[in-house]
Amino acid sequence: MTGTAATSTAAIGTAVREKGRLRSALGWLAIAAAVIVFALLIGALSFGAPDSRGALDPESAKGSGTLALAELMRDQGVEITVTRTRTDAIAAIRDDSTLVMADPFSLSDEAVEALIEPADRTVFLSSASRLLRLLDLGENAAPPTSGALDARCDLSEFANVGAVQPDRFFSPADGVTGCFQSDGAAGLLVDDRTGDLTALIEGVRLFGNEHLAENGNAALGLALLGQTGHVVWYVPSLADSDLEAQSPDTLATLTPEWVTPAILLLLLAGIVAGISRGQRFGPLVTETLPVTVRASETMHGRARLTAKAGDAAHAAAALRDGSLRRLAARLGLTARSTAAEIADAASDRLRIPRGSLHQLLDGPLPGTDAELVDTARRLAELEAAVDTAVHVERNTE
Incomplete structure (x- = not known):
């Protein structure tokens, strides 16, 4: 009986270890698949060709085309x-x-x-x-x-x-x-x-x-x-440019050659450290909170209060603040950039007069609902134009 129990215990231990190895291998395979999918997604976003026909193009049916x-x-x-x-x-x-x-x-x-x-x-x-x-x-x-x-x-x-x-x-x-x-x-x-x-x-x-x-x-x-x-x-x-030989220096050309491998090595070390630390305490445990409030409910509640108060200026300030944060991120500016700096960067990128963008991003807030709707439309058009310009510049680089 003793020999049989020992044999059974050994078999159970072997099965547990094999199961642990299988779970570990499956975990690493899942991580590798996630990395591959993420890389493919980034590649699709980076190299996808947006509509290259922009403002004043006689074959463009967009709002800025001719x-x-x-x-x-x-x-x-x-x-x-x-x-x-x-x-x-x-x-x-x-x-x-x-x-x-x-x-x-x-x-x-x-x-x-x-x-x-x-x-x-x-x-x-x-x-x-x-x-x-x-x-x-x-x-x-x-x-x-x-x-x-x-x-x-x-x-x-x-x-x-x-x-x-x-x-x-x-x-x-x-x-x-x-x-x-x-x-x-x-x-x-x-x-x-x-x-x-x-x-x-x-x-x-x-x-x-x-x-x-x-x-x-x-x-x-x-x-x-x-x-x-x-x-x-x-x-x-x-x-069709003849200025290719006069392209300005970029961050990649100004940094030493060892910087990129060092960054990649640090990134890999961070991923490995995160995985190793994350496995030390076992799987995550879901804990039910007393109350769950969805972000959309908070957003709609604040919108209804603003609409009930008829405060077009407050609503426009919220829309402008969100547009400024998104434009700063797309233009490579810091979160502390002023509205005037963001307007200058956007006008340089789009090659449009700075005065109109300063008025939109840093001018007086609208006082009526009609002006609020017009401001929201112009902010959306500006974000779309900057996003298109950034994609075009990345693809041409």
Whole structure:
């Protein structure tokens, strides 16, 4: 009997040890599978190609695209040739062509001058301080207090445009015609001093699909782009840049070569330490708490109190605070960054005027429900635009 009991005890011990080994192996397999799935997910998010057609793209149907303006011009009998490289744009220019483009941020000064040289008529649909300097058109100016403006210039093509509300204003240089003026600041610059016509306007909001039907925006677009029978629409992109050799240093190029292996080794050591410490005390035990309050209930309760009080400013402050925290994270800023710093970083990333973003992120809070809805929509559009721009930059890098 004693020998049988000892044999049975040994068999039970062996079975327990085998079961423990099996559970340990399954645990490690589960951890490895989770790491692989996480790596695949990160890869999909990093290398997934977002819509690369952005603002002022004549083939984009998004709110900031200009597909509606392009189709309106085609209905008026204007032939449009969309090009995405400088070589194709120069080859497509004819005697009756108007060269149209947004700010060619990806081109050097020499490349911009070579691109516009064969065109008798050039229209820039977004502005930059570099273009003002390069083309000697004038300087940036503070926006006037007035709203929508009439042309107020001697150019006949803009006589019947109607009132528009430009996003950016300029002080024209000597010999440059300024249209849609107020207090000495012009929303449109037209230069024909050399015989060739060059026009510059900040048209992201004027000519985008979302706002084309407002005021005289559509008429202004036709007046600017429809004076000839053929339009060559060049879409700037980083893929067509001639500035690749001048890319700035990054954190990876400035750090020593041993930093990355050291970080990976520390990360691996942390994972191993976490797993080893987590297994010392056995499995987790679920403990029932006295009361469970879901986060969604708290959120809806606070929303109902705010709605009942009619406090639009308080609701807008909460929306703005959340947008600032998310924008700071997407733009690589710290949690302590001010609203002005976040607005500057977002405007630099999106290449849009800083004044509108300062007003949205750091300006007075809305006082009515209609203004609250408009503020929430603009905050959502800004976050989506920044998220798209960050994804595009990561993929091009």
